[in-house]
Amino acid sequence: MTExxxxxxxxxxxxxxxxxxxxxxxxxxxxxxxxxxxFALIGPSGCGKSTFLRTLNRLNDLIHKxxxxxxxxxxxxxxxxxxxxxxxxxxxxxxxxxxxxxxxFSIYDNVAYGPRANGIKKREQLNxxxxxxxxxxxxxxxxxDRLDDSGTSLSGGQQxxxxxxxxxxxxxxxxxxDEPTSALDPLATLKVEELIHELKxxxxxxxxxxxxxxxxxxxxxxxxxxxGVVVEVGETDQIFTNxxxxxxxxxxxxxxx
Amino acid sequence: MSKVxxxxxxxxxxxxxxxxxxxxxxxxxxxxxxxxxxxMINLAFLLEEPxxxxxxxxxxxxxxxxxxxxxxxxxxxxxxGVGTAIYLNEYIREGLFKxxxxxxxxxxxxxxxxxxxxxxxxxxxxxxxxxxxGWSIISGSLTGVMMILPVVIRASEEALRNVPNPxxxxxxxxxxxxxxxxxxxxxxxxxxxxxxxxxxxxxxVVGETAAFLLTLGGSLLIPRTLFxxxxxxxxxxxxxxxxxxxxxxxxxxxxxxxxxxxxxxxLAGALFKRLIKRFS
Numbered sequence: 001m002t003e004x005x006x007x008x009x010x011x012x013x014x015x016x017x018x019x020x021x022x023x024x025x026x027x028x029x030x031x032x033x034x035x036x037x038x039f040a041l042i043g044p045s046g047c048g049k050s051t052f053l054r055t056l057n058r059l060n061d062l063i064h065k066x067x068x069x070x071x072x073x074x075x076x077x078x079x080x081x082x083x084x085x086x087x088x089x090x091x092x093x094x095x096x097x098x099x100x101x102x103x104x105f106s107i108y109d110n111v112a113y114g115p116r117a118n119g120i121k122k123r124e125q126l127n128x129x130x131x132x133x134x135x136x137x138x139x140x141x142x143x144x145d146r147l148d149d150s151g152t153s154l155s156g157g158q159q160x161x162x163x164x165x166x167x168x169x170x171x172x173x174x175x176x177x178d179e180p181t182s183a184l185d186p187l188a189t190l191k192v193e194e195l196i197h198e199l200k201x202x203x204x205x206x207x208x209x210x211x212x213x214x215x216x217x218x219x220x221x222x223x224x225x226x227x228g229v230v231v232e233v234g235e236t237d238q239i240f241t242n243x244x245x246x247x248x249x250x251x252x253x254x255x256x257x
Numbered sequence: 258m259s260k261v262x263x264x265x266x267x268x269x270x271x272x273x274x275x276x277x278x279x280x281x282x283x284x285x286x287x288x289x290x291x292x293x294x295x296x297m298i299n300l301a302f303l304l305e306e307p308x309x310x311x312x313x314x315x316x317x318x319x320x321x322x323x324x325x326x327x328x329x330x331x332x333x334x335x336x337x338g339v340g341t342a343i344y345l346n347e348y349i350r351e352g353l354f355k356x357x358x359x360x361x362x363x364x365x366x367x368x369x370x371x372x373x374x375x376x377x378x379x380x381x382x383x384x385x386x387x388x389x390x391g392w393s394i395i396s397g398s399l400t401g402v403m404m405i406l407p408v409v410i411r412a413s414e415e416a417l418r419n420v421p422n423p424x425x426x427x428x429x430x431x432x433x434x435x436x437x438x439x440x441x442x443x444x445x446x447x448x449x450x451x452x453x454x455x456x457x458x459x460x461x462v463v464g465e466t467a468a469f470l471l472t473l474g475g476s477l478l479i480p481r482t483l484f485x486x487x488x489x490x491x492x493x494x495x496x497x498x499x500x501x502x503x504x505x506x507x508x509x510x511x512x513x514x515x516x517x518x519x520x521x522x523x524l525a526g527a528l529f530k531r532l533i534k535r536f537s
Contacts, residue, residue, distance in 0.1 A: 059430060064350045091432030101423040103442060113441070117433040163427070170431050 010035040010174065010204045011056065016070035018051055018060070018228075025051045027228040029070070033221075038196060038205045040215040040236065043225030044256065049208045050098075052225070053176050056206065057093040058086050074174070091118075094167035095176040099183050100159035102151030102166075107134075107143050110151040110162055114170035129169050137165035138195050157188020164195065175199065177207040181214065193218050212252055216240050224248045287515060294512025297505055303513070307477050311493060312501035316510055318479045320517065322487030325394045325480060326473070327462050327521060330401035331455060337402070338409030339451060345410075346417040347439055366407035373404050374468030382472055390484030392474025397487070400472045404465070405458035412457070416450025417443060452529050456522050463518055466491045490514040 011033035018026035026048045033039045041049040054060045055072060058079065072079050079089055091114075102110050111130045112120075120126060130147070134140040139161040143154070151162055160180055167175055177196070181189040196205060196218045209215050215222055216236060223233040224247070232239065232248045243249045250256055305315030341358070349355055377400030381389045389396045420443050428438040444451075466489075474486035475496060488496070490510055498507040 057430060059426060062426070062429070087432050087434055089432075090430055095430040097423060097427065097430075099423060101421075101427040103424060103427065104446065113428070114431040114433070117431065117437050117441075166427075166431065 007034040007037065009033070010074065011206070012071075012073040012076075014071040014073070016052075016055065016072060017068065018048070018055060019067045020063070021065045025228050026055070029228075029230055031223060031230060031233060033204065033206060035204050036200055036202070037220040038200050038207060038218050040219035040222045041206065041208045041225060042210075042212065042215050042222060042251070044251065045210075047225040048228040049225045050178055053095075053178055053206060053208050056174070056176055057090050057095055059090075059095065061086065091170050092172050093174045093176060094170060094172035096160070096163050096167060096178065096180045098179040100156060100163050102154070102159050102162050104150065104152055106148045107151050107154070107162060108147040111165050111169050113166060118170070133165040133168045134162075136168055136198070137161045138191060138198075139165060155188070157184045157191060160184060160188070160192055161195065164192075164199075172203065174204045174206065177205065179208050179210060182210060189214070212240075212254075224251060226251070290508060290511045290515065293505070294508035294510070297509025298512060302509060306479065307493075310501050311477065311497040311506060312503045313506075316490065316493060316506075316513060318477055319488050319490045319493035319510070320513065321480055322394065322473065323463060323489040323491075323514075323517060324521075325483065325487065326397050326401065326469070326489055327459055329394060329398035329483060330405065330462050331459065331525070333398060334402045334405050334409055334458065335455060338406050338454075339413050341406075341410050342413035342417055342451075343439060343444075346414050347435065347443065362407045362410050365403070366411070370404055370465055371467040371471075373400050374471040376400070377403070377468060378471040382474075390482075390486075392472065392476070392486035394473065394480055394483045394485065394487055397469050397473040398483075400468050401462045401465070404468065405461055408458055408461070409451075409454050412454030413447070413451045416447035416454070419450065420446045448529070452526060455529065456525055459521055459525060460518065463489065463514065463521070464491055465489075466495050470495075490517065 009032045011031070013029055013031040013033075016026055016029040017024065029052060041052065043049050051060065055068060056074075056079075060066050060068070068080065074089075074093070077084065103113060108130055111133050112126045115126060115129050120129070131140060131144075134143065139158060142158060143149070143162075151159065154162060160183075164175075164180075181192050184192065193214065196207065199205060200220075207215075207219065219236045221234065222236045222239040224231045224239065224243075224245075226247055232243060232245045234244075239248065240252055243252065302315045303320065304317050306317055307319075308314035341362075345355060345358060377396060381396035381399050382391050382393075385396075389399070424442050424446070425438055428442050429435070433441075469489055469492055473488055473492065475488045475492055476486035477488065478485070480487040490513060494507050494510040494514065497503060497510065
């Protein structure tokens with residue numbers, strides 16, 4: 001426990017409200033997400049956990065008629081402040097989506113996409129990045145002989161690891177994962193979970209999941225969302241073995257959801 | 258035989274009959290024009306100037322006029338049309354402004370070409386004659402641009418809309434700008450749809466006569482600059498048939514027109530593919 005309290009706070013969310021048009025989706029969310037840990041968001045469909053995740057890299061900005069109140073600080077900087085460059089923010093806060101979304105070009109070009117956008121042109125440099133990231137994503141051995149094949153020709157699990165490699169190539173500090181294994185089979189899920197375990201050495205990971213066992217397996221801390229409110233947040237062990245709130249207990253024991 | 262199965266067979270037969278009929282009619286027309294026109298085509302026909310108002314001689318000026326007109330029209334309409342579509346689909350959100358632009362383009366699409374021709378005649382040919390040179394390829398092209406813009410905009414917008422949103426989000430979430438995402442992901446994926454709209458537009462320009470009679474003028478001379486008057490093959494065909502009555506010349510022109518359209522479509526495909534590649 002002492003080790004965990006020593007960790008510095010990476011993301012600090014304070015009294016966050018979020019609206020789709022008139023409809024309030026998040027209500028006074030306050031959370032502290034520590035550095036280099038896996039932070040799981042659980043809760044039934046429509047409870048606002050994905051919406052919350054997408055406020056962290058300001059992807060909700062793309063949706064028409066949304067508004068936000070409260071503060072989100074990453075490394076102490078208010079990410080909704082007018083001086084923040086959203087493009088820079090998204091470089092440091094990567095995202096892996098629910099459905100693997102590789103670009104319709106080669107495996108190599110998928111991973112090199114972000115570095116190229118940042119102006120890296122030298123072939124040797126790109127080669128090194130591609131290999132490093134594919135290795136980190138535990139995909140290198142499976143694809144090293146066919147880097148020119150289309151990213152979309154891979155299996156679902158491989159596609160998702162490719163997307164993770166693609167994110168890592170931009171060198172973010174934080175990786176957001178929106179139900180990254182919901183479209184995968186159990187074996188592919190296992191691989192991605194092992195990967196998450198590896199990744200937390202270097203990254204702060206926030207993961208939305210529908211799968212209770214997954215949250216229990218991969219995360220250090222868990223927050224339980226219900227109807228746009230954080231009902232309970234704490235160490236994952238505590239949330240799953242000894243929840244303080246009745247709703248949390250009902251949810252994790254499968255009484256609703 | 259069951260009723261369902263019988264209906265299936267009837268439906269299948271009717272549909273294949275319809276398809277066969279379409280293809281047959283199309284082939285018959287092309288075959289008829291070609292059989293009467295191909296005999297006319299030789300090097301002299303293609304490379305000589307017409308004599309006696311087109312009753313004799315070749316059709317070289319009209320071939321040049323067609324190529325210039327199509328080229329300049331596409332050169333102007335593609336950036337404007339595709340740019341408008343990108344702006345509408347990628348940058349602004351649903352709202353009054355977007356509705357107004359949509360309504361305007363739709364209204365533009367419904368206007369008969371002769372009305373564009375009349376406008377082009379009064380505006381480009383008469384009012385702006387010091388700039389456009391009066392009846393000229395420029396005047397004709399600007400009129401052509403107005404005619405095809407609605408098609409290019411609508412079809413490009415449709416093509417852009419068909420690019421899956423998760424790919425846009427995936428790109429933006431990697432910390433790329435909107436323009437980079439459009440350039441690298443959206444445009445290449447929308448390219449086939451955009452190309453189709455451009456090829457359809459070529460067909461409309463090549464096939465148009467009325468609007469270009471009023472704006473190109475119908476000169477039989479070889480156009481030296483874009484500010485010279487000219488005529489397209491369609492226009493030439495019309496004028497030869499109506500003014501000289503020499504149907505062999507008209508069919509010869511028709512055959513060249515069909516071949517030219519096939520060549521232009523082919524070249525446009527190759528050219529735009531290369532452009533997009535260099536662009537991204």
